[in-house]
Amino acid sequence: MAQEQPKEVRSEFIYFALRNRKLRVGLGILVFFLLFAILGPFLTEYEPNAYVGPSAQPPSSEFWFGTTTFGQDVYSQFAHGLRSTFIVGLIGGGIGTLIGVLIGLLAGYRGGMVDESLNMLTNIVLIIPTLAVLIIIAAYLAVRGIFTESVFIGLTAWPWAARAIRAQTFSLRAREFVDLARMSGCNSLRIVLTEIAPNMMSYLLLVFILQFGGAILNAATLDFIGLGPTRGMSLGLMMNNAVLWAALQLGMWWWLIPPGAAIAAIVGALYVMNVGLDEVFNPKLREM
Amino acid sequence: MLRLDNISKVYKVGTFGGKELHAVSNVSFDVKDGEVVSLIGESGSGKSTIGKMILRLIPLSSGAISFNGVDISTLKGSALKEYYRNVQGVFQDPFSSYNPIFKADRVFSIIKEEFFPEMGSREWTDRLENSLRAVGLNPPDVLNKFPHQLSGGQLQRFLIARALLLDIQFLVADEIISMLDASTRIDVLNLLADLKSRGLSILFITHDLSLGYYISERAVMLYRGRVVEMGATEKIYDNPLHPYTKMLMASVPRLDKKWAEAEMELKARPSEILRGCVYYERCPVADKDCASYSPALLEVESDHSVACFHYTERE
């Protein structure tokens, strides 16, 4: 009959979080790559795109990840690319989450016409062929930075988050403490921000993690087909170049595999973390 | 003080909203100053819907509700907020009335922020502690705690104290003790009765006949959204007229007498009756007229009205 103490609930979450293997493994992999992204570039004096050595060299003590066809240091490219991957994930995922949350909360709480029109907006954005739009944009913007790419990804990835949050908001709205707040004279905005949103915190965290992973994948795909930033380095771009210059056929595995493996590992780790967190927050899923 | 005038609530249900569900149909009654009225009905009777319409949590489909002569069904903004200064509600489940991630006191601080923003903190603390004592709680025992650290009875009293902070005149109590333990129920009930003797009007919504008898002067019996009988509590209980009320009195398990041997009619899910008397399908004395016309409430004796053809035809 009695419910959980929020303070104890928080510490109970932490207890289960620390014991959840999926969460530990996923977080571990993520943190490893994050540290690599932050510190990695400092371990090399070579610029990613500079021509610094003999071409097509396998990994050696001088060039840890070998060199590309043009004699660029693969390790340097990898480390810098990892950085931009994380940046895109953060900004793109962040924007997607923000828009999704705002629209979801608004549609879920107000209902009626507001809900109908926001639903229509969501559906439209959902069916827009992002690739076609991106090609058009690419044609107009000669120079694209990583920020532009992140924003674009964010602006097209929010619909599913909005849907999910709308559903959550609907169910929370019917709870009695919301009625009580209405009877206390609170206006809608206040209720949404102070009563409903805090109850969804765990859910919002999961949404953000999925958006983060999705943005990284999205960026990798775009980079791979050449629609990524025109400057800078990213993992997807590495893979793009590797394929363009027949790395696979020429046996230059050190150019193609690290970036692909890294993306797969990071996104995989994020999804595994997500499942683990779900178990932490939802007692019914825990294996006791 | 509060008057309900022919109010109805219709929901659109079914795929594409084709069908209609009449949760409340043409209900009218009033609650006078300092009076406790029991709204008695089982699940599906519409009693909670009526409570929520009075509290402006659900819009009316038709009819009007007036409080001290003012129509409240269309109030908005600051006028609505003024209404909440006078009318509040307490619901059935004490635990879901609190946001589980915050402390229970938050319900008070919201009231202060919305209604008493300029009050000094010392004055507010005094007012708060007085309210808590008025509901039988000891302030140091219950303040600064999370909802789960308090019992159901304490949480319900908290909510009553919150209503008292506003100096309300009218309280809607929707099954407020049905989720409490037997030993605390009576204490909260006695509290309501005490408050009534100090001038509070209460609409006591319940399915439990003995509670209605204990605390209210007048009762309104509700069946599937319509009023079937209403009047002075004693008159209804001593002399139930409507077949539904009679069935209720005979079926409710009592501690002073055993159930009579009468056979109970058990039907499948009732269909939606739009014409005819709402009790037609289960009524032991229904005749064919009852299927086509809906009886109106007619006063059979002073302060005792019933909606049944068997009484209105008796003239």
Add this chain to the structure above:
Amino acid sequence: MSLQVENLTVYYQTLRGDVQALESATFTIQDGEIMGLAGESGCGKTTLGHSLIYLKPPMRFIKGHVTLDNEELPVWDMERMNDFRFKKISIIPQYAMNAMNPTRKIGKMAEELLGSRKMDFRAILPELKRRLDLVKLSHDVLNMYPIELSGGMKQRMVMVLSALLNPSLLIADEITSALDVSTQKAVAEMLVEFRDREFVKSMIVITHDISILYQIADSIMIMYAGQLAEKAPTDVIIHSARHPYTKLLISSLPKVGVKYAEKRLTGIAGSPPLLLHPPVGCRFRDRCPLAFDQCLEVPPFVEIEKDHFVACWKVLEENAQA
């Protein structure tokens, strides 16, 4: 024959330690007896009911003996209890009527249920139909989906299924709480009918609503905070209870005919203790107006007159003096 429970002790495992939900329960139920098990939330009545038939984690068996029809029930062993469940002892769990698979027709569900017990559905079908007639359910019910039935109908269906194999003991856990008043009466009376027709030998009816028990139970056992407080024939409990808790509880129940203005009822101050670290001795001690030093020791559940058991030092003292 009958049910004998001796010193049954069951705890709940939680992160913070063991919740001592049921402590040394000792009582007997005769053949043909419908015993009501009542008490407030947290008193252990559901724990007791479930431990007799389905003791699974987080419940943990500590000690005790349960004998049904002169045969020991291995309640601590979920596997071995399989042989007894449904056949010798059966339960209608709380919310059972909502536990039916919405995508299965009732008949199919019954078939699967019996199949899992290695029973032939077709062989039992005639008896099933006879029982459906008894509870006034048409045979068509077997071809319907749960959503087509009302709450009362679903409850009756579950009752029929639970009692189908004529168990010696049927446990009914809060089966009337979600029903309308008229359906409650019908369902409660049906329980008595099952006993009268000897489909079931004895019953334990768990509820918090004592007035239902007054209508149908032969005896009532009152529990408080995991301990047995009193067991006696129904009339005795309602009109001449001896345990202080029982007396306070009965007197706090509003009855039709009693008005606040005429007679103000009183409740019991305080609230039940948390069972994570329960108080020593009698757990009602803190709220009891008659508590004295002896109460620091757990009072024994003793027969003070025929079929009337009480666990209270004060009552024993009064009896000794009488």
